[in-house]
Amino acid sequence: MSLIVMKFGGSSVGDPERMKRVAKRISERKQEGHQCVVVVSAMGDTTDDLIDLTKQIxxxxxxxxxxxxxxxxxxxxxxxxxxxxxxxxxCSAVSFTGWQAGMYTEDVHGKARITDIQPERILKALDNDKIVIVAGFQGMTGEGEITTLGRGGSDTTAVALAAAIKADVCEIFTDVDGVYSTDPRIVRVARKLNEISYDEMLELANLGAAVLHPRAVEYAKNYNVPLVVRSSFNHNEGTKVKEEAVMEQGLAVRGIAYDKNVARISILGVEEKVGQLAKVFTALAKEQIDVDIIVQSGVMNGAADFSFTVSLSDKDKALQVIEGIRSTVGFREVTSQENLVKVSIVGAGMVSTPGVAAKMFEVISELGLSINMVSTSEIKTSCVIDGSRLIEVIQALHTAYGLDTDSQVFVGGPSERR
Known part of the structure; x- marks a missing residue:
């Protein structure tokens, strides 16, 4: 008998029929002799509907x-x-909210981080032979305030719980058969990966691959939680996310990710003084604004220009922060650009394979597109480009790196939520 954490997203439980299908799948695992803890997201478009209600009020x-x-x-x-x-x-089951399940978070609303898990009620229910159903995406502060974990919060809940109760495996159920070399809705001949390393998966998740949230992968890596991504629509083998994964022969690049939630901000004519960058990015950090790629130009006439990317949803807030420090930093003007996309290639084999990034630049240039910004690490290269031809770029890169397969992917349903 093993202890399994199973996470089902919004599309998996999007209507009564899907809910009953998930219940049947969980019951079957229980009848096989396993202990089951299940983490669930809100049904279908429930969260979007609630947000729409607030706009009406x-x-x-x-x-x-x-x-x-x-x-x-x-x-x-x-x-x-x-x-x-x-x-x-x-089958006997009991449901818990995040706070009933012992999920404690920092005192931040909207995107809180988990600080502690006290799973005594979960473990007691398991000892009483119950299936435990836990609400994902939510927790409670030490003062008893309800918090939510932000995008991908249910993935994070599931992996964190698996670590806390020392589960044998954490299964993330989604609408495709596992982790693919790229978004199978864009490239129907995408390659399903039988396994992938934590580091590769973390890069892909951070760079826009929606199948897993970065914080969930971080938890899995830090606590060595065995992770499997699989479909809620069939019983096919999924993708194992583990410490080290076997690299397919000749494939330096394992995956291609993209992020459309990108805005570029440029601060022009910044006075050349020690600590200017520190002032800008400290102010942004205090407002919980994450900065991604940073590029600074050379100094001319005692002033410099630099650009950086933020989430499109953070753009207006970031611009307000920068205007608020104009008197202490000193700059000529600040500009912003939307309609961008960050395209990234990822693979552990890149570190020992020359010319991988050069091929990416070549493919993009052959499509007649300019590269606005570039960021690299040992196992990834990212380019910020115009977003109007994203599909062409992804398809061309996928082919150029030898990732195409002979068969098309079956995509089971709408994208999972949270």
Whole structure:
């Protein structure tokens, strides 16, 4: 008998029929003799619907605390219904909210990080032979305030719980058969990876691959949680995410990711003084704004220009922060650019294979596109380019690196949520 954590996203439980299918799958695992802890997201478009309600009620930005109170209700509906569905199949189940499950977070609303897990109620329910259903995406501060974990929060909940209760495996169920060499909705001949290393998966997740959230992969790597990504629509073998993965012969690049949530901000004519960059990025960090690629030009006439990327959703806030420090930094102007995309290649074999990045630059240039910004590490290269021809770029890179297969991928349904 093994202890399994299973996570199902919004599309997997998007309607009553899918909910019952998931309940049947969980019940079958229980009947095989396994202990099961299940983490569930809100059903289908529930979260988007709740956000739309706030727009009808509020003319200004709603308080972050109240948004967490509202959005956490979506998962509570899911866990209760799934528990009822499992009961109807003759198995005993109990549902917990994030705070009932002992999920403690920092005091940040909207994108809190987990600080501690006290899983005593979960372990007691397992000892009583129950299937445990836990609401993903949510937790509680030490002062009893409800928080949400932000995008990918249910993945993070599942992996963190698996680490806390020392589960034998954490299975992430999604709408495709596993991790692919790129988005199978763009490249239908994408290659399914039988296994991938934590480091490669973390890079892909950070660079836009939506199949797993970066924080979930970080937890898995830090606590050595065996992770499997598989489809909720069939019983095919998934992709194992592990410490070291076998690299397919001749494939230096294992995956291609993209991120459309990109904005470029340029600060022009910055006075050449010690500590200028520190002032800018410290101010952004205080407002919880993540900065990605940074490029600085040479100094001319005592001033320099530099550019950086942020999430498109953070662009307006970042511009406000920069204008707020104009008097202390001193610059001529600040500009921004949208309609961009960050395209990245990832592979552990890149470190020992010359010419990998050069091929990427060549492919993009042959399509007549300019590269605005570049970022590299040992196992990835990212380019920020115009977003209007994303599909062409992804398809061309996929072919150039020998990742195409002979058969097309079956994509089971809409993209998972949270």
């Amino acid at each position: 509020c003319t200004t930005t709603p308080p972050a605390r109240e948004m967490d109170m509202l959005l956490s209700t979506g998962e509570q509906v899911s866990v209760a219904l799934l528990s009822m569905a499992i009961h109807s199949l003759g």
